Every structure is written in C-alpha cells, then in structure tokens.
Amino acid sequence: xxxxxxxxxxxxxxxxxxxxxxxxxxxxxxxxxxxxxxxxxxxxxxxxxxxxxxxxxxxxxxxxxxxxxxxxxxxxxxxxxxxxxxxxxxxxxxxxxxxxxxxxxxxxxxxxxxxxxxxxx
Amino acid sequence: xxxxxxxxxxxxxxxxxxxxxxxxxxxxxxxxxxxxxxxxxxxxxxxxxxxxxxxxxxxxxxxxxxxxxxxxxxxxxxxxxxxxxxxxxxxxxxxxxxxxxxxxxxxx
Numbered sequence: 001x002x003x004x005x006x007x008x009x010x011x012x013x014x015x016x017x018x019x020x021x022x023x024x025x026x027x028x029x030x031x032x033x034x035x036x037x038x039x040x041x042x043x044x045x046x047x048x049x050x051x052x053x054x055x056x057x058x059x060x061x062x063x064x065x066x067x068x069x070x071x072x073x074x075x076x077x078x079x080x081x082x083x084x085x086x087x088x089x090x091x092x093x094x095x096x097x098x099x100x101x102x103x104x105x106x107x108x109x110x111x112x113x114x115x116x117x118x119x120x121x
Numbered sequence: 122x123x124x125x126x127x128x129x130x131x132x133x134x135x136x137x138x139x140x141x142x143x144x145x146x147x148x149x150x151x152x153x154x155x156x157x158x159x160x161x162x163x164x165x166x167x168x169x170x171x172x173x174x175x176x177x178x179x180x181x182x183x184x185x186x187x188x189x190x191x192x193x194x195x196x197x198x199x200x201x202x203x204x205x206x207x208x209x210x211x212x213x214x215x216x217x218x219x220x221x222x223x224x225x226x227x228x229x
Contacts, residue, residue: 035218037165045157045165045208045220059216062122095164105171105212107155111164 002026002110004096009115016086016119022079022096022112029077033057033099035108036070036081038092038117048094049081064090086119093117123147123211125221133229140196142224144209149189153213156185156194159223160205168207169194196226204228 008020022034036048049070050059058070069082079096093116097108124147134140144154152172157165167176169185172192182197196203209221 037220044223045159045210047210047216047218047220050216050218061217097165100167100170102170105151105153105155107157107167107170107176107210107212108165109167109176111166114164 002098004098004110004112006094006096006112006115009094009117011118011120012086013121014086014088014119017082017084018086018117019083020081020094020096020115020117022081024077024079024098027098030074032101034070034072034079035097035099036079037095037097037108037111038090039095039114040089040092043092046092051079083117086117088119091117091119122217123150123213123219125209125211125219127207127209127221127224129224130222131225131227133227134199135229136199136201138199138229140199140203140226142194142207142209142226144187144192144194144221146190146192146211146213150211150213152188153211154185154187154192155210155212156183157208157210158203158205159208165208199226 003025005023033052051070067085071080093114096112098110100106100109154172156169159165173185206225
C-alpha cells in the first residue's frame with residue numbers, strides 16, 4: 001500500500017526555519033518524483049515545489065524561490081522541504097503528493113495527510 | 122504563468138442532480154488538466170487526469186471533457202459523498218502547475 005506521511009510542521013516565528021519530511025512507502029521510491037502543495041487556512045491549493053526521481057529537475061513556485069529547498073534521500077525513502085526566512089503568508093497545511101506513473105498528462109494520485117506550519121510571533 | 126479560473130465558485134444542488142463545473146486556462150494546455158475532490162480536513166483526491174481519464178477507483182458518475190483552454194467536470198447524479206470542493210489543475214509544460222480557485226458543492 002502506497003503511503004506518504006508528512007512530519008515536521010509546527011509553530012515558528014517570522015524569519016525562522018523549519019524542515020518538513022515526507023516518508024514514503026509501498027512503491028519504488030527511486031522511480032518517483034514528488035510535489036509539495038500547500039493550503040492556507042480556508043484557502044485553495046497552491047503548488048510549491050517538485051523534485052524529479054534523479055534530482056535533475058527541481059522547480060519552485062515564485063512565492064518560495066530562494067527561501068525553500070526541496071531534496072530527497074533514497075536510502076531513507078524520504079523527501080524534504082527545507083523552509084527558511086519564513087513569512088506569515090507561508091502559514092498553511094503542507095502536503096506531499098506523488099505524480100501518477102503514467103506517460104503524458106498526469107495528476108497526483110497519492111497524497112500525505114498534511115502537516116500544519118504556522119508562522120506567527 | 123498559466124492562470125486557471127473556475128465557475129461557479131460555489132453551487133447548491135440536491136442528491137440526484139446533474140452538476141457541471143467549468144475550468145478555463147489562460148492559454149492552451151492541450152489535455153494537461155486534472156480534477157481533484159477535497160473534503161474538509163482531508164487531502165485532495167484525484168478524480169480525473171488528462172482532462173477525461175477516470176482515475177482508478179473513482180465512480181463512473183464523474184466525467185471530464187475539454188481540450189485547449191476550456192474544460193468541464195460533470196457529476197451525472199450527485200450523491201451525498203460528493204458534497205465537497207473541487208479543484209482543477211494544469212500540468213502543462215514546466216511549472217508552476219497551477220490550481221484553480223475551487224468550486225464548493227453544497228447541499229440545497
């Protein structure tokens with residue numbers, strides 16, 4: 001069974017840092033990339049970042065570029081999102097989401113349960 | 122960046138109704154369009170990918186259509202478990218892979 005489990009969320013002051021983890025199981029980890037998607041309280045979904053299976057493709061939303069870093073550990077079967085210089089507007093539930101293993105247009109077929117990041121003084 | 126819009130932003134419907142939600146992209150995205158359902162406090166669930174392909178395990182009352190800039194999600198006969206918020210997302214070319222603002226389907 002495919003599972004994605006996020007952790008690492010919490011309360012942090014503006015300007016602070018936090019690292020989110022996404023532990024994956026039930027599929028061949030090295031063959032998949034991952035997306036991070038966030039949702040501010042009461043708001044819609046916002047795509048944040050993507051890392052490819054071989055880390056040769058890494059992308060960020062403009063809103064987090066230069067502050068967030070996505071990475072993966074193929075030994076620990078985990079993805080990470082390091083978040084620096086956090087702002088109040090980064091407050092959100094953060095999800096990791098796996099792209100479907102299909103050629104061509106694809107969506108995110110498995111999502112974690114989400115982890116809440118609150119940036120507040 | 123490609124912008125996504127959805128209409129309506131919310132709708133009220135009854136069990137058994139046929140419901141249609143529209144999504145429009147700011148430029149052509151071919152068929153690189155996905156639909157998700159989200160219930161309060163839960164992660165989104167993939168319903169439709171590639172504009173019209175039904176994700177495994179999703180009931181056949183859900184269908185998608187469209188290509189280019191205009192897309193539609195249809196629920197042929199609304200069930201109690203379908204009251205939720207629905208998002209479209211484009212996955213065309215390079216990121217950002219933007220989501221629409223969402224459409225909330227409420228009980229009439």
